[in-house]
Amino acid sequence: MEYDPENPLTISNEEQHRVSDPIEALFAAESDHMSPLAGGHLDLSARRDAVSVILQAQFGCSLDPFAAYLAVNYVDRFLSKREIPSGKPWIVRLLSISCLSLASKMKKTDLNLTDFQREEGFIFDSQTIRRMELIVLGALDWRMRSITPFSFLRFFLSFFSPAQAPLLHALKARASQTLFKAQNEIKMLDFKPSVIAAAALLSAAHELLPIQFASFRSAISSCEFVNKERLLECCDAIGDVAMDGCDLTFEMVSSSNTPVTVLGRHCSSSESERTVGSSSDECDLKNRRISELRGALRLSQA
């Protein structure tokens, strides 16, 4: 019953072969969980403020990052359906708190809202939060088991099946990092969760498994559920996000001796020397890698 972002449909492993393809159900339902910019009236400044409150909770109260991710998803979906009266910043805070409360209940994680609010310098009483929870639930049609890009990671990882478990694990970890960061990018809201997941994994593969990249790319773009053009656009958009934290990858590469590091070193050895260089070098490097990734992804379209 617990909501697992990677498995929102709560299917047990041993049942998976007996049921109609659960992934079809996911692809069929994902649009219900989007908050597209186009045609909507998402209040960007309200969103920015809400995300900042939620990130405060994540880092200040060491909240489960998935719960924070889910809370932002609720905020986005709420804002795409309801308008917040301008000049009332407290409503945005109340919305953020209520979404945090709902998300931590879905994830079964504890979050002491009173302590958190005290630190933030505002306190809503429990009745007010309760009322706002109901307003959010109503606006979101009680669809609280959000289908997010995380829900599709397992499915798309299966396209990488010749890879070994540690590699898959590294890919997933890298893609997850990208997904957490990508949530802050407004432009990502226009893409379906499945497309974002595929793009995040491809970008991780390009970085960590350059040799196998081409075969993964063609496998994923041949998936019947994925719109190739949208995937390409999304890869473009996610490229910046993913490369933004390449320093993290270097840490990962140098701190372990799993097979990942062999391939990881392979792709980054020439660059790791450069990272000690000037910041303009780093910037060049980042840009070069982004354009490499874009080029590599475009090839699949040919």
Place this chain on the structure above:
Amino acid sequence: MEKYEKLEKVGEGTYGKVYKAQDKATGQLVALKKTRLEMDEEGIPPTALREISLLQMLSRSIYVVRLLNVEHVDKNGKPLLYLVFEYLDTDLKKFIDSHRKGPNPRPLPPSVIQSFLYQLCKGVAHCHSHGVLHRDLKPQNLLVDKEKGILKIADLGLGRAFTIPLKSYTHEIVTLWYRAPEVLLGTTHYSTGVDMWSVGCIFAEMVRRQALFPGDSELQQLLHIFRLLGTPTDEQWPGVSSLRDWHEYPQWKPQTLARAVPTLEPEGVDLLLKMLQYDPANRISAKAAMEHPYFDGLDKSQF
């Protein structure tokens, strides 16, 4: 809640009273189910939140009764939650009864049985694909739209989703007559097979117009099953004699299943047999059942 006018009490659901009501604005008939879920200081209870959102996800299928809305009313300062479902005026039990008793007793047309069973399998497959077991499938829980010939699964209880790892559940779940033998024998692991056994019993009941295994106690229920299908052995059902509530039973030989459902065509008997397999691992899945030759004559494009 002012949106709805209560018309009459139509029953006691799993979670409390059920009312037939009307949406004042649209005239739409709805079923209002009062839940026992109360809001407290902490706001909406986490279990209610997780379960209602699961119900909402399931009600995308037209073979599952649609959850239209969740309403809350303040009662003595405590909000109570009501689930608002679409309303259908009859259920499969009443439908079968109307063919057995009353002014015009007659068998259910074979095409209706075929269509209802297909829709039931489709709804069950949908629930299973979302990781949800119904665990209380019975004719009373299957709502019927006579005009359109549509059957929908209702009373998907709260707190019934199975998760990883599989938990053991309490035992008082399935109405005796539709209860799978592994449940009667005290298994600790429930799987999708428990629903498929119920589907088999419901299939047979549509054909016979009376229950296949009308037991009035757990033991009698098992004996009903064993008398028709034979007393199960460890060969056909590995591990059966190690189940918690297994005892030594009289040794019955399996009867010919077709004799229990004499009007059912051979393909139908074959499908029924696959639904009533003792070993839950051998029982046909809802998805596979939909592909069974019994449905070959059915125009599946309409579903």
